[in-house]
Structures are given as C-alpha cells and as structure tokens.
Amino acid sequence: MLEENSEVWEVFIQSKNGLAHKHVGNLHASDKKMALENARDLYTRRNEGSCIWVVKSTDIVSSESEDSEAFFDPSNDKMYRHPTFYKMPDGAKHI
Amino acid sequence: MDKNLLNYTIRLGDNCLVLGQRMSMWCSNGPTLEEDIALANISLDLFGQATAFYSFAEEIDNKNTADDIAFKRDANKFSNYLIVELENTNFGFTIVRNFFFDCFQFLFYERLKKSDCKNLSDIAYKSIKEVKYHLRHSTNWLIRLGDGTDQSNRKVQNALNEIWKYTDELFELDDLDQLMISNGVGVDSSEFKSEWKNLVDKALVEAKLKIPQNTKMISGGKQGKHTNSFTELISEMQHIPRKYPDAKW
Numbered sequence: 001m002l003e004e005n006s007e008v009w010e011v012f013i014q015s016k017n018g019l020a021h022k023h024v025g026n027l028h029a030s031d032k033k034m035a036l037e038n039a040r041d042l043y044t045r046r047n048e049g050s051c052i053w054v055v056k057s058t059d060i061v062s063s064e065s066e067d068s069e070a071f072f073d074p075s076n077d078k079m080y081r082h083p084t085f086y087k088m089p090d091g092a093k094h095i
Numbered sequence: 096m097d098k099n100l101l102n103y104t105i106r107l108g109d110n111c112l113v114l115g116q117r118m119s120m121w122c123s124n125g126p127t128l129e130e131d132i133a134l135a136n137i138s139l140d141l142f143g144q145a146t147a148f149y150s151f152a153e154e155i156d157n158k159n160t161a162d163d164i165a166f167k168r169d170a171n172k173f174s175n176y177l178i179v180e181l182e183n184t185n186f187g188f189t190i191v192r193n194f195f196f197d198c199f200q201f202l203f204y205e206r207l208k209k210s211d212c213k214n215l216s217d218i219a220y221k222s223i224k225e226v227k228y229h230l231r232h233s234t235n236w237l238i239r240l241g242d243g244t245d246q247s248n249r250k251v252q253n254a255l256n257e258i259w260k261y262t263d264e265l266f267e268l269d270d271l272d273q274l275m276i277s278n279g280v281g282v283d284s285s286e287f288k289s290e291w292k293n294l295v296d297k298a299l300v301e302a303k304l305k306i307p308q309n310t311k312m313i314s315g316g317k318q319g320k321h322t323n324s325f326t327e328l329i330s331e332m333q334h335i336p337r338k339y340p341d342a343k344w
Binding site for chain 1: 130132133136232239
C-alpha cells in the first residue's frame with residue numbers, strides 16, 4: 001500500500017536532556033509526521049528517550065569507504081590530540 | 096461490596112479489553128511493518144488499561160480475579176460499546192472506528208480524572224496520556240487517508256458511513272450511569288456530546304469526509320446485546336484459559 005511513496009528515515013534518540021542524540025536505526029514513512037510517530041512506536045517502547053530526531057536518509061551526506069585513508073589515517077599517530085593527559089574534574093559527567 | 100461500582104468499573108474495562116483484542120488482530124497483518132507495531136502498541140496500551148480496571152474490580156469483588164473477569168465471562172455478560180467490537184474490516188475502517196472512540200475516550204477520561212473514586216481517577220490520569228497518543232495516531236491517519244487518493248478517500252468514507260450508526264451509543268446513559276453520575280463517581284457522557292462532535296468535525300473537514308445523513312442509530316452493548324462477530328472474538332480470546340483453566344506460563 002505504501003511501498004511506492006514511502007522513504008527511508010534515520011532515527012536519532014536523545015536518552016536524557018543534555019546528552020547527544022544517538023543514531024538507533026531507520027524506518028519507512030511517507031511524511032514527517034508519520035516518520036516521527038513511527039520512530040516513537042518502533043524505538044521508544046522501552047522508555048529509551050526524551051527527544052526524537054528523524055532525518056531522511058537521502059539528506060545525510062556520508063564519507064565513502066575509499067576515502068577512509070585520507071580522512072582518518074593521518075590522526076593515527078597524533079596521540080597528543082587525545083585529552084588523556086588531564087585529570088577529569090569531579091562533577092564533570094558526559095564528556 | 097458495592098455492586099454498582101463493580102459493574103461500572105468492569106464496564107469501563109470491557110471497552111479497553113475488547114478494542115485491545117481487535118487491535119491485536121492486526122499483529123502480523125499491518126499494512127507496513129511500522130504500522131503493525133504501532134497498532135500492536137495501541138493494543139497493549141488498551142490491555143494495560145483493562146488490567147487496571149479489572150484489578151480494581153477484583154479488589155471490590157473480593158471473589159473473582161481480574162483474569163476471571165476477562166476470561167470466564169460469557170459474551171453476553173460483556174457491556175462494552177458496540178463500536179469497539181466491530182470487525183477491523185480494513186485499515187481505513189479500523190482508523191475511522193478508532194478515531195471516533197479515541198475522541199470519546201479522551202473526553203471521557205478528562206472527566207473521569209475528577210471522579211470521587213480515587214482508583215478510577217488514578218486510572219484516568221495514567222490512561223489519558225496513552226489515549227492522547229492513540230488520538231494523534233488515528234487523527235493523522237484519518238486525514239492522510241481521507242485527503243489522500245480517490246481510492247483511499249472512498250474507502251474511509253464508506254467505513255464512516257458504516258460506523259456512524261454506532262456513535263450515538265457512546266452518549267446514551269442507562270440506570271447505572273445515572274446512579275454513578277449522581278454519586279460523583281461516574282462520567283456524564285451526554286454532557287460532552289457536542290464537544291465530541293466538534294472534535295470530530297474539525298478532523299473530518301481536513302480529511303474531506305462527510306457524516307452520513309438520516310442514519311438509524313444502533314446500540315445495545317451495555318445490555319449485552321452484541322453484534323454477530325462478537326461471540327467469535329470472545330471465544331478466541333478465552334480459548335486457552337477455558338481449555339486449560341489453571342495453566343501457567
């Protein structure tokens with residue numbers, strides 16, 4: 001019934017206020033409202049979320065696997081970019 | 096034991112259980128995977144509400160358990176509205192039926208929240224959040240189908256023509272209703288009939304659907320006079336507990 005006019009949407013759930021939205025999966029829907037409601041029904045049934053984002057899969061720009069050398073390898077040997085030399089202040093969560 | 100409160104509570108539970116059972120029949124038959132899960136979620140919400148009412152009934156009764164009430168009563172002892180027991184027929188039909196009932200249930204629970212009976216009021220507070228979502232779901236689909244293609248509009252309009260005759264029953268009051276209203280426990284549904292109609296009209300305009308004229312209204316659910324397919328629904332639902340009375344799983 002809906003196959004020909006439905007699109008794939010990616011779903012992002014924020015589990016608590018202040019945390020980042022995390023990708024949880026995708027679904028089919030034919031408009032924004034339906035995408036949001038389907039996301040609610042499919043991905044928040046066990047009390048997972050406080051906010052939902054849905055984004056059309058076609059609107060996401062992804063890097064290609066053949067680019068991965070140029071994109072990611074140069075950071076391999078730059079340990080100093082990791083903030084591992086600092087002590088975490090007490091009370092700082094979610095970093 | 097307050098026999099009237101018991102019967103009134105069971106009646107409220109019956110509407111939830113029967114519609115929940117109808118919705119569960121969509122499981123694995125939904126038009127899409129997503130919608131299949133949405134309908135099953137609604138079914139589970141309704142079973143939850145039925146459980147809440149029947150558990151309170153169990154407390155009042157002190158004899159029959161919530162399971163007895165659901166699974167050991169004959170079909171003609173159920174006092175749900177006819178509209179909730181109508182066969183699903185097709186997706187559009189289910190949406191129209193649910194839309195009418197969701198509008199009703201939303202307004203009903205709004206008032207049940209103010210009931211002098213703390214238990215019923217608590218159930219209403221908890222359930223209305225679910226009903227708000229059910230109403231959102233059915234309203235959006237009603238508009239989508241009504242204002243969709245010629246075919247989808249025709250299908251939901253046909254469904255509406257068929258279902259409309261069961262809507263008056265929602266606002267009829269019998270002796271038990273009158274009694275419960277007068278003691279501050281029950282809800283007077285006749286009081287919000289025009290509010291319900293406004294809510295319905297607003298969505299129907301957007302959905303490009305019309306209410307049929309000169310419809311002969313049908314009722315009888317509260318008196319246990321049900322439609323033909325109801326016995327089958329109940330016997331399927333009760334099949335396992337009746338065949339294996341004390342089965343545990």
